[in-house]
Amino acid sequence: MISRVAEHCLWLSRYLERAENTARILEVNETLLLDFDVPVEQQWRPLLIISGIHDVPGEIDGEAVQNYLTWEPANPSSIVSSIVAARENARIIREVISADMWERINYYHLWIKSDEARLLYSRSRTEFYCQIKRMNQLIHGITEGTMSHGEAWDFYLLGKYLERGCQTARILDVKYHILLPRPELIGTPIDIAHWMAILTSCSGYEPFHKKRLSGDLGISVADFLILDPLFPRSVRYCVSRAQRALHAISGQPISDPGNAVEHAIDTLVHWLNQVNIDELVKSGLHEELTQVVNQIHKIGELVHLTYFDVQVGGLAETSESGLPSTSMSEEDDPASVAKARVSGSSSQSQSQAAQEFQSVS
């Protein structure tokens, strides 16, 4: 398929997944500490941090944070920005996605821009975030059931699992940022409530309790969300699904990684398969999670170089063999930079991408 179209497929699902994860985090945080007297600052600042925003000066107010992460058009990760970007990606590849998908994504966009959505937000925050989750799940179901499961679908899955793996790692990392100033809270009821909230935001409360009920709660939750082989939002599951999608795209057996991106993800999958939670805790959960997020970003960049950045040179080099391959040039394709593409978590690259996006809108 056309490289540019593949790129839009990937970003369509990444943005949808991002909107859903932001809604999940906000929903849980909203209800999280109702029972506890936690300073507002401590409750909300971590949400900004995991969105890559480290430098908000002054007092943090819960309403302002929710507003920023939900409605702020200048914040490229806000729910509304993610939906706008997902819809724009879908519109550009309208001829590739199914009619049902398009209609629902377009409706989602119309809805988030409507007074109705604002009204729901002001009446019931929880119901609003649930509605975001439901719309995403509906779109994913429609996509699964109506889009041909060919290359476009594989890029869609790749984007979805890369984003979700990243988000789960980040959600876990919230814990680190909340506890940072107050180590004496570990093991207290408030600590337990936090862990439960994190599980819930990943829809992991019930599956977790079916699996393990003993040992240190925090470590068990981290183990579950990072290393569980079957839970669909665990980091390990997401990365291995992304690997599966990559090999479906290339047609290469998983046991025999061919290109640079397949080698990179193979390394990460191997590591996740053999590492255990005690080792992670020992070397520092925050450091290890940061490492995972960085690895996923690197994989994203390699996907770009391998599949989206086709160079004219690729033809000349291989025209004799008759098997032209895509280029592995390190240069970033200026045309694709101008597209609705937000890469990574750093707020700098996000706002840069946001500016580029707005300048072409």
Added chain:
Amino acid sequence: MLAHYTPSRVSESPQAAVPGPIRSLFDGYQCHPTAWDELFAAPGRPHPHCESLVSRQGELTISEFQHLRGNADLVFINQGITFSVYADRRGVEKIFPFDLIPRPVAAAEWKTIESGLHQRIQALNLFLFDIYNDQRILKEGIVPADLALQSKAYRPEMVGFEPPGRQYLHVVGSDLVRDATGKFLVLEDNGRTPSGVSYVLENRVVMKKLFPKLFQRFRVRRVEDYPQRLREALGAVAPPASGDSPCVVLLSPGPYNSAYFEHSFLARHMGVELVLGPDLFVHEDRVFLKTTRGPKRVDVIYRRLDDDFLDPEVFRSDSLLGVPGLMRAYRAGNVTLANAVGTGVADDKAIYPFVEEMIRFYLAEEPILGNVPTYICARPTELAYVLEHLEELVVKPVAESGGYGLLMGPSSTVAQRSEFAAKIRENPRNYIAQPVVTLSTCPTWTDEGLAPRHVDLRPYVVSGTSSWVLPGGLTRTALVKGSLVVNSSQGGGSKDTWVMEDGR
């Protein structure tokens, strides 16, 4: 461009004359005093081919009709059938207003339009081949050589080049108008990248959803085949070396173009890739598509990009939308462009008055569809007529576009006319003149209920190795009382065009 038609006086609001509440749709509809009405031969008396339509749609009450209008708008909004408004940086998208009263065309009338378009496009195509090769028509003085060769749309790069099948005009959308006597005339030919056909198809989908029973009762000719016909025509003009399944792509200027919806629509329905300039590159005079599996050969490009932007090596060097080297590949015969490069000279305003002569010259036939009568001031007898009748005519300089520098005779002052007469005498070659035409009207929903609004008709002709006229077309309607401007950019709307099957 309808700017040169002056509005005639339109009757007062249709409801003003009718006392009491209006219950059903056509009650109280008053025809335009002078224009041809597309539905009614006389007040309350529909044309024979419109009788059943008027009686069936007429059963609707105003509130039922309003309800259906709301549904139609929702379909367009939910499906994102919208065009972008450039002025707004946030990318506000609007729907193209759609009117639920169809515009029927009787079977016999359509036959005339159809054969007239075939004839006209055949002649225009022969004209293009001629002016880029032997230039017979110029040598014989049928068309003045300077008019053709100095046209901005004339492309010297095309001289001596023969496109596959000698086909230049793969898609044409000519604008037809109907005068007060009911005769269809060609207002202009669009032989570059005519747009609007996606609305023809989408309008029909919406009408079928809203009025399924109407379609069961009437035999309205299908328009749904268009994308397949276009796909076949494009495949038929592929370079001979491209084999049995040529790679056809649609080249769009991109998602920020106002017609992007249509590009996407056509690509989807034809089953071809929609590409942007940067998706393509030229290597050794062959065109390739950048895919996830490496470069792929492209054989036919249905381009929705103007000549100026196609190839920065040859045309505008600042174009980022085109493909460097595309003209080399085209001239080497390794890729087919549809429409061909340089077709704009055939729909140039300066050339338009000669199309009837072209038909006689190339085909030795009388034109079936006429032009709006045009006086060419370069001809002494016509010049004399124009100077004597300035008050009744619209006079246009051929070199200008966009309605600049023209004289609207009926609304001009004596001083303006004498000033203009001097200009014409000074350089008669630069002027043409046309009588004012009152466009036909069709009942259209307005804030004051159903009222006559002026319409035109853009049929589409697709040509590969043979030509096919889409039985239907885009009926554009002015929404403002008395206005003759139907362009969507000027707030016009559209209607479903019903070409009736034989015997209806």
